Amino acid sequence: MAKLQDEYKEQTPSRFVNEQFGDTNVYFQNAKSLLTKATGFIAAYDFTLNPYRGCQYGCSYCYAAAFSPNTQMRKDWGKWVIYKENAAKILGKELEKWYRKNPNQPPRIYMSSVTDPYQPLESKHQLTRSLLEVMLDYRPTLVIQTRSPIITRDIDYLQRFQRLRINMSITTGSEAVRKDFEPRSPSIKARFNAINKIKQSIDSSKGFIPKISITVTPLLPTLVNDEDDFIERLAIADRVVIQDFHKSDSRSLVASTRQEAEEFKHKYSWWYDQGKYNYIRFKEKLLSRLSGVEIKEGKDGFGYE
Ligand code: SF4
Numbered sequence: 001m002a003k004l005q006d007e008y009k010e011q012t013p014s015r016f017v018n019e020q021f022g023d024t025n026v027y028f029q030n031a032k033s034l035l036t037k038a039t040g041f042i043a044a045y046d047f048t049l050n051p052y053r054g055c056q057y058g059c060s061y062c063y064a065a066a067f068s069p070n071t072q073m074r075k076d077w078g079k080w081v082i083y084k085e086n087a088a089k090i091l092g093k094e095l096e097k098w099y100r101k102n103p104n105q106p107p108r109i110y111m112s113s114v115t116d117p118y119q120p121l122e123s124k125h126q127l128t129r130s131l132l133e134v135m136l137d138y139r140p141t142l143v144i145q146t147r148s149p150i151i152t153r154d155i156d157y158l159q160r161f162q163r164l165r166i167n168m169s170i171t172t173g174s175e176a177v178r179k180d181f182e183p184r185s186p187s188i189k190a191r192f193n194a195i196n197k198i199k200q201s202i203d204s205s206k207g208f209i210p211k212i213s214i215t216v217t218p219l220l221p222t223l224v225n226d227e228d229d230f231i232e233r234l235a236i237a238d239r240v241v242i243q244d245f246h247k248s249d250s251r252s253l254v255a256s257t258r259q260e261a262e263e264f265k266h267k268y269s270w271w272y273d274q275g276k277y278n279y280i281r282f283k284e285k286l287l288s289r290l291s292g293v294e295i296k297e298g299k300d301g302f303g304y305e
Helices: 063-067 071-075 087-101 120-125 127-136 149-158 175-181 188-201 224-234 259-267 277-289 298-302
Strands: 019-021 024-029 035-037 047-049 080-084 108-111 141-146 163-169 211-216 239-242 294-297
Touching (some): 019 120, 024 120, 080 120, 120 127, 120 149, 127 149, 141 149, 149 163, 163 188, 175 188, 175 259, 188 211, 211 298, 239 277, 277 294
Parallel strands (some): 024 080, 108 141, 211 239, 239 294
Antiparallel strands (some): 019 024
């Protein structure tokens, strides 16, 4: 069972909205800590790192909504963000502390587990960029999980990491399906273009080339006419990860698929009414068509190696 993250247990966000960004209320808050012990599907890492709390993309299936500070904010998932003002300073201190205890062991960091580090607000505040700058001095193993082309802004920093995997979320090959399940997120095309740009821009003569995963998690329906093209485009990655929805649970603070997504599943009954059939069929297609790409499922796919 997922737990509320420690740094928020006793906190509620400021009642004052410091900024409006589009239709998002932005709160500013000092975090007590940045690095949180990694557990569950990312237990292979030492820490998760979430620059923001809340996420403007507000995907209908997002399990992270369960970690909202209160019931109203859970309902308003996607319309608020808490910006951790002191993040860079705290991160530097925490990494110093790690190295005092583990002088020869760079930390393994997963950014991010309950927010998107490159949501639209990042284009203005550059908080994630400031954290990359801090991390560069500490040589971590870093995984960046995002669905945003804004990541391409930071190619200059990405180029300088020595152990970096970029996980780009692309959950369907059909724009119509994306618009139902995650209407506030970037288009599928923009995400593929972002991967392409990263791959083209990284200078391999400078050393390490970031590993690229596409996380099709959860695997959403892809319309029949889009399927072959989608699978072909997935070949741009080193690894493709698939996973079904997190099972729903009635307890309010348990990470699971949101009710909103369950409702969309009815619209796509042609995909979901056959149990695991379409999931397995899609997986088999990936295995047979993408011979040069690692195909992994669920937790296995989220490790760095
Ligand atoms: S982008 Fe990720 S963290 Fe943000 S709402 Fe969507 S699934 Fe949740």
